[in-house]
Amino acid sequence: MSYGMQFTNNGNVVTLDSEFARLVVISTGRYAPTGENGLGSTTTFARPVTSQEPPLVFIRPDTVNGVAGLCFMRLIGSAGNWTGFYVRAYNVNTAQPNGRYFVAAFEAQPVAQYGARLWDGTGKLLFDSGTSAANFTRAFQNWSYVKDDKDPQGLTRIYYTVPFNFPQDEFLLLNNFGMDMNSGSGMGRQLYCWWDFPNNKLYAITIAVANPYAFFLPAVFAKMNS
Template identity: 45%
Template sequence: MADSFGLMFKAGDDDRVVLDSEFARLVVLYKGRYVGTEESGNSSSTYFPAPITTQEQPLVFIRPDSAAGIIGMSSLQIFGSPGNWTGFRVRIFNMYTIKPVGRWFVANFVAMPLATYGMRLRDASGNVIFDSGTPSAQFVRSSNTWTYAGSGTTPTGLPITYFNSQFDLSEDEYMLINNLSMGAVTIAAGTASRQIDVMWNYPSRILTLAMTAYQNAIVTGVTVMTGKIIQ
C-alpha cells in the first residue's frame, strides 16, 4: 500500500487494497492449453507467444484436465533465463499416470500496455504497473501439510519417498509449478537436493509428492500454492 501520493482502490468488503499506484499487482501475461508434444505425448513443452523479459522468473500455473485416474505432473521445468523466459515443461511420472493435458497461465508483477481504452498506471521510472486490458491473478490458498506414504527405489537405483496431501482444485483454480520445479531440501534427512515429482489422484483428490535423492526423506516442507485469473 502506498504511503505517498497516487491512486488506490480498496475492496468494499474488507478494506483490502486491490490496486495501488506505487506497486504492481500480479497480472496474467499469457494463457492457453498444454498438451503432450514429445515422447509420444508423454511430455509437454509449451512456449510463450513471446519471451518474458523480466529478471525474476515469471510464475507459471497449470490446471490439469479432470480425469478418471492419476495425473502425472513431473519433470517440471521453467525454460529460459533472466531477461528471456520462454516456456515450461510438464511430463508424466510413469507409464501408469495420465499424459499431460490441461490449461495454463503465466503471470508476473508487471503489466503489458494492451488496452486501447481504459486506464493505465506507470511507476516513477515509467514502467507500466497496471493496464485495464490485462487480466490480473491472485493466490487463492497454500498448503504444506503432508503425510509420509512410503518409500522405494527408482529404476536407476535411487531412493524415492512419497508424501500425500488432500488436494482439490476448482475448475477455475490452477497450481503454481515454479517451486515444484526446483530441487528441495527435506528436514531431518541431510542437506542433499531432491528432485520433486508430482501426481494427482483426481478421483480420490490426493496429491502425491515423489522425492528422489541419494538418501530417503523423512518429512518435507514443500508448499503447494494455487491461484486463479481475475477478469
C-alpha cells in the same frame, strides 16, 4: 503512500496501488504433449513475458480417471524474454501432460489498445486494463507421509499427500516442482507431483540416494480474476 493513486474495493481491500505491483496474468492457454512419445510438453506463451525475474507458471491438469503426474518443469527464455515452459509426465503409467495454464508476473505489459495504465515512480508498468490479475487462494505445507519404496534404479522414493478437491478454477504453481531439493548426498532430491483424481488427493514424491523424511515444500494455488 505519500502520493500517487490507490483504489480500494467495497471490502476495503486495496486492489490497485501506484507503488506496488499486483500479480498480473500475461498469457493463458493449454499445454499438450509435444514429444518424448507423449510424455514431454513444450508450450510457447501467447506473448513473451518481459519481466527480469522468472514469471510464475500455474497449471491445472485435465481431470482424468487416474493420476496426472508432473515433473521436470523449466522455463524457456531468459530475463526480459521468457517465451514458454516445459513439463513432463511422471511416467507411462500416468496421464499425458494435458491441461490449462496461465503465466503471471508482478508487473503489467502494454496490451490494451485503449483503457488505462499505471506506472510506479521508476517507470515500471504496474497496471494495464488489458491484463487481468490473479489471486493466491491457498497453500498446503502440512504433508502427511504415506510410504517409501525403491524406484527401478534402486533409489529411495518417498510419498507425501494432502486431501484436495481439485476445483476447476484453481491452478497449481508449477515453479515449485521444477527444481531438486537438498538431500543427504551429492544427488538432490528429485521432486514430482501427482494429481490423484479418483481418490481426491494431491501427492508430492521425492526420489534420491539419501532421501530425508522431512518435507515442507508448499503447494501454492491461485485463480484468475474474471
